[in-house]
Every structure is written in C-alpha cells, then in structure tokens.
Amino acid sequence: MLDLLAERGFQAATVEAIALRAGVGRNTIYRRWRSKEELIADALRELTTDISAWAEDDLYSLLLHWLREFSRTFSDPLYGRLLAGVLGELQRNPVFADVYADRVVRPRREALRARLTEARNRGELRSDADVELVADMLGGALLVRLMPLGLPAADESYPEELLETIWRGIAPQSASS
Numbered sequence: 001m002l003d004l005l006a007e008r009g010f011q012a013a014t015v016e017a018i019a020l021r022a023g024v025g026r027n028t029i030y031r032r033w034r035s036k037e038e039l040i041a042d043a044l045r046e047l048t049t050d051i052s053a054w055a056e057d058d059l060y061s062l063l064l065h066w067l068r069e070f071s072r073t074f075s076d077p078l079y080g081r082l083l084a085g086v087l088g089e090l091q092r093n094p095v096f097a098d099v100y101a102d103r104v105v106r107p108r109r110e111a112l113r114a115r116l117t118e119a120r121n122r123g124e125l126r127s128d129a130d131v132e133l134v135a136d137m138l139g140g141a142l143l144v145r146l147m148p149l150g151l152p153a154a155d156e157s158y159p160e161e162l163l164e165t166i167w168r169g170i171a172p173q174s175a176s177s
Contacts, residue, residue, distance in 0.1 A: 001043050006081035010089040010096075013040070037096040041103040044086065047073055048104060052111035059119040060167060066112070067142060067159035074146035075154075083147065109135060129170045137166050 004021050005013045015036050019026045033039040049069035054062060073079055090097045116131040125134075141162055145154035 001039070002047070002078060002082060005040060005043075005085065006078060009085050010040070010093075015039070035095070035099070037093070037099040038103070041096070041099045044082070044100070045104045047076070047079055048108060049073060050108060050111065051115060052107075059115065059124045060163070062115060063138065064159060064163050067138065067163055070139070070142055071146065071154060071156075071159050074143070080148075109139075112138070123172060125170050126172055134166065134170055138162070141166075 001013075001018050001021065004017060008017070013036070015026055015029050018036070018039065019029050022029075029039065033042065049066060051062070051066050054065060074083070086100075090100060112135050113131050116125065116129070116134055119125050120127065120129050120131060142154065142159065145151055145158060
C-alpha cells in the first residue's frame, strides 16, 4: 500500500487502487478502516517507532535508541519518497491532518513526554526541564536535518551528537558536569 502511495501520490491512492494492489475487495478495506485517510495514517504509523514499547529504564539510552530509530526511519528510501506527498497532503487535507495527528503524532509525542516526565520526577533530568520543549528539540532538530532542505545530511553520528548537546542542558547538575 505504501509503495502505491509513493508511486502515485495521495490522490491516486484510492481505496479501489489499494484494494486492487492488495488483492482484496473494497469491502475488506472498509471493514477495518472508515476512510482512506485512516488506512494511510495507520500504514504510516507502522513505519514510525513507538517509544512506549521500549523497556529501557535509563532515559539517555532510551532517547538515543529512539533518535537512532527515528533517523533510520526517515532515511529509508520508501519514507523519503512518501515524505513530500504526506507533508503536502497534511497541508491540503484537514481530515487527513486530524487523523494523522490522532493516530501517529499525538500518541508518540505523549509517550515521549510521559517518559521525560517520569525521568524528571526520578531526578534523571533537571527539575525545571520543560518536557514539551525537550520533546520539540529532540524530534524537531532531527526532522529538519533529515528533510531535503539543502542542509548537511544527518550522518550516523548525528543522533548521538544531538542528544549529547541537548543532554548538557537538561541533565541534573551532578550528571552534566
């Protein structure tokens, strides 16, 4: 299904075309998803990493693992072919934007915020660390470097360098010295 989306774009990836590619009837698709937007959002969700499923107790290790997975996902050639179309559709299609936010962005961001809040409560972060801003910095900085914006490409060491830079500002004083 994602190959079809990458090949033809959002508008041409109709439920009929998706069903045909999958070798099923339209009714099979509609039994599980009410709309094309839901189907595509769920398929894209499968590409992204879910931090809430990881068991690491150490926040630094957890964040490093997450940043590496985030980088790996966005560096995947399929995701690269999908990215421009998905970003454009998020701007043009408020239904898709809402569904994508509800099924992909908000759950992952909330899981990240929860882990950051837990770590702050355990003293693993500075007590005044703003978990909203930390979440923005972690995801936003990496996303900007992974998008085709003419910036230097994020190499394999970028997740570590990014986390180390952010960590110096959010770690408790005894841990950051």
